Amino acid sequence: MARSALAPAWLPYPESVSDAHHIDPVMWADGVERGGDGVVTVHGVSVAKLAEDYGTPLLVLDEDDFRARARAFRTAFNAAFDQLCGGVDVYYASKSLLTVDVARWAREEGLRVDTASGGELALALRGGVDPADIGLHGNNKSDAEIHRALEVGVGRIVVDSLDELNRVAELAGETGQQAPVMLRLTPGVHAHTHDYIATAHEDQKFGLSMATGRNGEDSPALEAVRFAAESASIEFLGLHCHIGSQIFEAAGFGAAAEKLLTFIAEIRNDAGIVVKELDLGGGHGIAYTPADTPRHPEEIAETLAALMRAVVDRLGIDCPRVSIEPGRAISGPPGFTLYTVGVTKTVQVDDDHSRRYVAVDGGMSDNPRPVLYDADYTAMLASRVSEASATLSRVVGKHCESGDIVVRDGYLPDDVGRGDLLAVPATGAYTHVMSSNYNMLPRPAIVAVSHSGPRLIIRRESEADLFAREVGLADVPASTPTTTDNGGS
Numbered sequence: 001m002a003r004s005a006l007a008p009a010w011l012p013y014p015e016s017v018s019d020a021h022h023i024d025p026v027m028w029a030d031g032v033e034r035g036g037d038g039v040v041t042v043h044g045v046s047v048a049k050l051a052e053d054y055g056t057p058l059l060v061l062d063e064d065d066f067r068a069r070a071r072a073f074r075t076a077f078n079a080a081f082d083q084l085c086g087g088v089d090v091y092y093a094s095k096s097l098l099t100v101d102v103a104r105w106a107r108e109e110g111l112r113v114d115t116a117s118g119g120e121l122a123l124a125l126r127g128g129v130d131p132a133d134i135g136l137h138g139n140n141k142s143d144a145e146i147h148r149a150l151e152v153g154v155g156r157i158v159v160d161s162l163d164e165l166n167r168v169a170e171l172a173g174e175t176g177q178q179a180p181v182m183l184r185l186t187p188g189v190h191a192h193t194h195d196y197i198a199t200a201h202e203d204q205k206f207g208l209s210m211a212t213g214r215n216g217e218d219s220p221a222l223e224a225v226r227f228a229a230e231s232a233s234i235e236f237l238g239l240h241c242h243i244g245s246q247i248f249e250a251a252g253f254g255a256a257a258e259k260l261l262t263f264i265a266e267i268r269n270d271a272g273i274v275v276k277e278l279d280l281g282g283g284h285g286i287a288y289t290p291a292d293t294p295r296h297p298e299e300i301a302e303t304l305a306a307l308m309r310a311v312v313d314r315l316g317i318d319c320p321r322v323s324i325e326p327g328r329a330i331s332g333p334p335g336f337t338l339y340t341v342g343v344t345k346t347v348q349v350d351d352d353h354s355r356r357y358v359a360v361d362g363g364m365s366d367n368p369r370p371v372l373y374d375a376d377y378t379a380m381l382a383s384r385v386s387e388a389s390a391t392l393s394r395v396v397g398k399h400c401e402s403g404d405i406v407v408r409d410g411y412l413p414d415d416v417g418r419g420d421l422l423a424v425p426a427t428g429a430y431t432h433v434m435s436s437n438y439n440m441l442p443r444p445a446i447v448a449v450s451h452s453g454p455r456l457i458i459r460r461e462s463e464a465d466l467f468a469r470e471v472g473l474a475d476v477p478a479s480t481p482t483t484t485d486n487g488g489s
């Protein structure tokens with residue numbers, strides 16, 4: 001066997017058995033290794049043991065790695081921005097992965113928490129996060145969500161439109177409160193991987209446009225700033241932007257910061273309005289495959305601080321206090337998903353090429369990203385080492401969709417088969433939080449593994465959970481025995 005012509009250019013062909021079983025630290029959590037017996041371990045606990053105790057599919061989180069990544073952002077950004085603006089507040093974007101334990105880890109590592117709905121807000125509060133350390137996002141917050149945020153006293157409400165600004169002022173006014181408000185602007189900078197593009201106009205649902213009207217009318221951003229600064233019911237904190245995800249270079253963040261700092265200088269000079277805070281959002285990239293080349297937070301922080309220092313010096317303004325909102329860069333790499341292999345088959349694609357399909361016991365219900373975004377992942381044989389030659393394989397799920405792909409392209413040993421465990425790295429973010437019960441599959445458990453051992457933090461759903469909202473069930477006699485145990489593989 002050799003490289004397949006069907007393989008994408010970025011996919012490295014494993015030249016040796018050790019290549020094929022290599023734990024690449026860029027994609028895997030720090031606590032993951034391959035033990036002497038060839039079985040993958042997390043802090044010394046074998047995945048075979050985890051699968052036996054908790055079943056598969058299983059989301060495994062290296063708690064120490066999560067904490068280390070959270071700390072790295074806080075330390076690196078505070079060091080780089082200390083002189084410029086007195087430090088940085090790091091808001092963990094909880095939409096990427098949120099459980100009460102995860103909220104606690106973020107809090108214990110000195111992070112604040114971003115939420116994007118009443119549900120996320122409620123869970124962060126249950127996780128013990130100080131309301132003053134919580135931000136509430138969302139382009140269409142309900143009155144109930146705004147009320148709750150005001151009632152518990154969140155540190156900031158990130159307002160997305162003029163319409164919402166009015167509503168927040170109204171609701172805060174009714175209770176005689178001052179709502180702490182950041183305004184989300186669209187700076188016309190869209191960053192993706194190694195490049196960013198700049199556009200004057202925005203055609204998207206998020207944020208307040210910074211572009212002036214066709215007849216020279218004030219931009220919605222300027223209108224909102226004026227309103228926020230004048231309203232007795234609003235404590236105007238500052239400006240926010242979020243320019244995309246999977247950003248690997250500081251330049252995109254720098255371009256957005258420059259656009260906002262220039263605006264900040266203008267409103268100070270023209271209207272005497274002081275902006276105290278500037279939030280540059282999240283989107284820090286991670287390695288889903290070896291083709292991705294994320295930078296250490298230190299490098300992003302230092303480059304960005306230098307860019308911003310030059311801009312504030314040129315504009316002659318004080319730099320507002322900076323905040324950032326990393327999500328996947330903290331929660332993605334600590335996680336991997338463990339699946340058990342079931343059916344395998346080889347499909348002849350054309351006269352010269354075949355592809356091996358390896359079906360696992362989960363799929364688009366536990367990780368919808370491949371279906372939603374054509375996202376690439378990698379998979380590795382985790383329960384043993386194989387000498388068999390590498391075959392181009394497609395790891396698929398068990399759902400009734402041909403698009404139900406877990407790993408579109410990967411080389412797996414030819415003899416991978418029923419009962420083997422496959423591990424897919426970098427699945428901590430946007431999997432659990434986006435999971436569904438499609439095809440009535442119970443959602444997987446999450447086990448957190450730290451240096452002190454494994455701990456179940458989300459149990460696997462049972463058949464009873466699947467039926468829990470069936471109002472009609474009370475009227476149906478239980479003629480067939482139901483099991484509540486879906487924990488096995």
Ligand SMILES: *Cc1c(COP(=O)(O)O)cnc(C)c1O
Binds near residue numbers: 137282326
């Ligand atoms: C999604 C989101 C984030 C986090 O994005 P990541 O790519 O996970 O870092 C941060 N801020 C806002 C406003 C977001 O919508």
